[in-house]
Every structure is written in C-alpha cells, then in structure tokens.
Amino acid sequence: MTADETTPTRLRQAPSWLLGQASIHSHRLVTEHFTAAGARGYHYRLLAALQEFGPASQATLGRRTGVDRSDVVAALNELAEKKLIERSPDPDDRRRNIITITTAGRDRLEHLTGVLTEIQDALLAPLSAPEREQLTALLRRIVDHHAAGR
Amino acid sequence: MTADETTPTRLRQAPSWLLGQASIHSHRLVTEHFTAAGARGYHYRLLAALQEFGPASQATLGRRTGVDRSDVVAALNELAEKKLIERSPDPDDRRRNIITITTAGRDRLEHLTGVLTEIQDALLAPLSAPEREQLTALLRRIVDHHAAGR
DNA sequence: CTCTATTCATTGGTACGGCCAACATTGGCT
DNA sequence: AGCCAATGTTGGCCGTACCAATGAATAGAG
Numbered sequence: 026m027t028a029d030e031t032t033p034t035r036l037r038q039a040p041s042w043l044l045g046q047a048s049i050h051s052h053r054l055v056t057e058h059f060t061a062a063g064a065r066g067y068h069y070r071l072l073a074a075l076q077e078f079g080p081a082s083q084a085t086l087g088r089r090t091g092v093d094r095s096d097v098v099a100a101l102n103e104l105a106e107k108k109l110i111e112r113s114p115d116p117d118d119r120r121r122n123i124i125t126i127t128t129a130g131r132d133r134l135e136h137l138t139g140v141l142t143e144i145q146d147a148l149l150a151p152l153s154a155p156e157r158e159q160l161t162a163l164l165r166r167i168v169d170h171h172a173a174g175r
Numbered sequence: 176m177t178a179d180e181t182t183p184t185r186l187r188q189a190p191s192w193l194l195g196q197a198s199i200h201s202h203r204l205v206t207e208h209f210t211a212a213g214a215r216g217y218h219y220r221l222l223a224a225l226q227e228f229g230p231a232s233q234a235t236l237g238r239r240t241g242v243d244r245s246d247v248v249a250a251l252n253e254l255a256e257k258k259l260i261e262r263s264p265d266p267d268d269r270r271r272n273i274i275t276i277t278t279a280g281r282d283r284l285e286h287l288t289g290v291l292t293e294i295q296d297a298l299l300a301p302l303s304a305p306e307r308e309q310l311t312a313l314l315r316r317i318v319d320h321h322a323a324g325r
Numbered sequence: 326c327t328c329t330a331t332t333c334a335t336t337g338g339t340a341c342g343g344c345c346a347a348c349a350t351t352g353g354c355t
Numbered sequence: 356a357g358c359c360a361a362t363g364t365t366g367g368c369c370g371t372a373c374c375a376a377t378g379a380a381t382a383g384a385g
Contacts, residue, residue, distance in 0.1 A: 029235050029238050029239070030238045030239060031228070031239060032239060032240070032241070033220070033223040033224045033226075033227045033228070033239065033240070034227060035223045035226075035227070035288060035291075036220060036223055036240075037315075039291055039295060040201075040295055040298060040299060040307065040310065040311050040314065041201045041202075041204070041205055041291070041294055041295060041298055043311060043314035043315055043318055044194070044197055044198050044201045044298075044314060045198055045201060045202065045371095046241070046314075046318045046322075047194055047198075047314050047317045047318050047321075048194050048195055048197075048198035049371085049372075050317070050318070050321040051190075051191045051194045051195060052191075052195065052341090052342090052372090053372090054191070055191055056340090056341080065340095065341075065342095066341080066342080067341090067342085070183070070186060073183040073185045073186055074183045076183075076185075077183045077184060077185070078181070078183070082362075082363090083362075083363065083364095084361070084362055084363080085179050088179050088180045089179065089180060089181060089182060089183065090182070090183070090186075091182070091196075091343090092342090092343090093342090093343065093344060093345085094362080094363075094364085095344085095345085095363090095364070095365075095366085095367095096342080096343080096344090097363090098363065098364055098365085118351075118352070118361095118362085119350080119351060119352090119362095120350065120351045120352070120361065120362040120363070121351095121361090121362060121363080122362090122363070138185060141185075141189055141191070144191055145189060145190055145191060148190060148191055148194075148317070148321075149190060149317070150320060151316045151317060151319075151320040152313065152316065152317070156313060157190065159309065159313065160190065160310070160313045160314075161190050161193060163302065163306060163309065163310045163313075164190065164193035164194060164196075164197050164310075165187075165193055166301050166302065167197045167200070167298070167299070167301060167302070168193055168196045168197050168200070169301075170300060170301040171197075171200040171298075172196075172200075195342095199342085199343075202343095202370085202371090203343090206369095206370080215370080216370080216371080217370090217371085232333075232334090233333075233334065233335095234332075234333060234334080241372095242371095242372090243371090243372065243373065243374085244333080244334075244335085245334090245335070245336075245337085245373085245374085246371080246372080246373090247334090248334065248335055248336085249335095268332090268333085268380080268381070269333095269379080269380060269381085270332065270333040270334070270379065270380045270381065271332090271333060271334080271380095272333090272334070326385100327384100327385090328383100328384085328385085329382100329383085329384080329385095330381100330382085330383075330384095331380100331381080331382070331383090332379100332380080332381070332382085333378100333379080333380080333381090334377100334378095334379090335376100335377080335378095336375105336376085336377080337374105337375090337376090337377105338373100338374085338375085338376105339372100339373075339374075339375100340371105340372085340373080340374105341370105341371090341372090341373105342369105342370095342371095343368105343369090343370090344367100344368080344369085345366105345367085345368080345369105346365105346366090346367085346368105347364100347365085347366090347367105348363100348364085348365085349362100349363095349364095350361100350362080350363090351360100351361085351362080351363105352359100352360085352361075352362095353358100353359085353360080353361095354357100354358085354359085354360100355356100355357090355358090355359105
C-alpha cells in the first residue's frame, strides 16, 4: 500500500502535532469558505467585535480580537473600501479613530456567521454533539490558561 | 476594568477559533523550545520519519511528514549542513535522492524528542492525565477524518 | 519499442497569520 | 513644563502552507 504516507509515531503521539494538524484543516476550511465569500479571518474578527461592543478605537479593536495594531490598519482599510466600516476621528482624543460598523457591515457579518457555522459542522463532522462540547471545553481551558499569562 | 480585552462571543464559541488559538500557543511553545535547541518543526518531522522508516526519497519524506516537496528541499539542506542527514543519488532511479539519517541525526532527534515532551507538558498544564487523553483522542479523530480525504 | 504520462528534485513565488521596531502626534500625570 | 504612555501608521521579518513551472528520468500504454 501507501506505507508511503504513514506519519511517524513520534508525531502522531504529540498533542501539539495533533493540535497543529487539526488547526491546519480548520484553517483551510475557514480560508476556503471565507475567500469564497470575499472575506478573511481578520475581517470577521473585527466586524464581530464592532457588532458586539459598538464603535471603538483601532487599538481597542486589536486588543479585543488579538490582531496586532499594525494589522488592524490594513484590515480596516480593506473593510472601509467595501463600506463595511467607517473611520472617523475621535473629537475627544485626536490620536484616535472611532471605527463604526455600517449596516452593510452588519449584513456581511450575519452572512459570514452563517458561513462559520457551516465550517464548524464540516470540521467536527466525526464527533457527536456531546463530544463536540467536550472538545470545546478542553480547548477553552487550554486557551484560557495560556492567555492568562498575557 | 479592561473590558477592552474581551473577545467577541461569536469567536469564543467557535471551535475553529479555539483550535486556532490553542494552536498558536502550542506553536509558540514549539518554536521557542526548538529554536533554543537550534532546530525547527520541519527538522523534527523529517528526522522522525527517517528514524522510524529508514532511508527514503525526498518525495516520500514529504508525504510522510505532510511537508511540501519544495519545503523538504530547503529543510534537508539545513539538516545536511549540520551533518544530521546525508543525501546520495539512488542508483536504481536517477531522479531520486536517498536520504539517510546520520548518527548525529539520531542523537539530535532523541534530544529534540525530550524537548517535545516538555512542550506537551507546558501545553497541557491545565488538564489532568485523563483529560489529556480525552483531548488527544478527539483531536486524532478529527485529524484522521480530514486526512482521509487526502 | 516508441510515445505519452507520471514522478522527482529544485527554484521561485504567493498568502496568511503573528509579531516587532520606529515614528510623529497627542494625552495624561505629576 | 516635563516626561511617559498611548495611538495610528509604515515597513519589515518569520514560519507554515501552498502552487506553478522546469528539466531530467522513469513507467506504462499502444
């Protein structure tokens, strides 16, 4: 057969490897579905933050979404071109821009959220509902643990 | 407080997000520890495949480790410089190179395997032993599922 | 046995995500 | 007034995953 495609045991055993591989598949799904919808990960993150917490400065958006300040700039430029957000100077602090989501932005976010839901289903296809929750809970604990250290 | 750093609910809920975040932390741990040891992910994968399955062509190595053929070239160049592998032409098929792990390569692999073990511990710190197995099993099923479709 | 398709190593380039350094502007604190 | 911190922005780096194209060489079909 294709013993040619067997993964070394040392790798198969390591959770870090499994995590990475799973993340690759996940990332591929997200990229495929999102690019088909004309978006990418950063866009969704920023739109979601704006929708949930309302207008904010770019720095705050970066903190909420885990996107670097410098990358926020580029992503917002792209979103602004598509009229999904608006950038206006903050009168109370002239260093800042106040970013606002537009109606078109909300619509796009809703649409993308639907896409995201499909993605989760494809990603977790082999797992039952309780197993999915189990996995989510375990992952959340890992993420929280490592996020705690800043 | 820093409601400034709250992640949007839509993201926190998505397993793809959690997977990605966990993978980032995992990747950071791997990178830190490995670069401290003078290696990187690709090196370990290739050495592990050579150790477990013996000498192989570059294409085969790529298939076994999930590394693109073109990236295998670069990684093997680096490993060859450090005398951890040897490249020799295949007399039976002059298109191929036969890659062999050296004694130094085996030593390095053992050392890196130790490093990897430490990494797993840091990564899974918040989980109990049975929880770690649970997570590993769930991840494995996801990875296998998506790897099946090539 | 020839012709075609496939495989191989290699080069070079793309995309995306995470990250860092620097800079000028502006605000807060004392 | 003076210093430190925060902000937006530019420009860059790295790692990982990819894809396209090339020339050499082999395998398979006829």
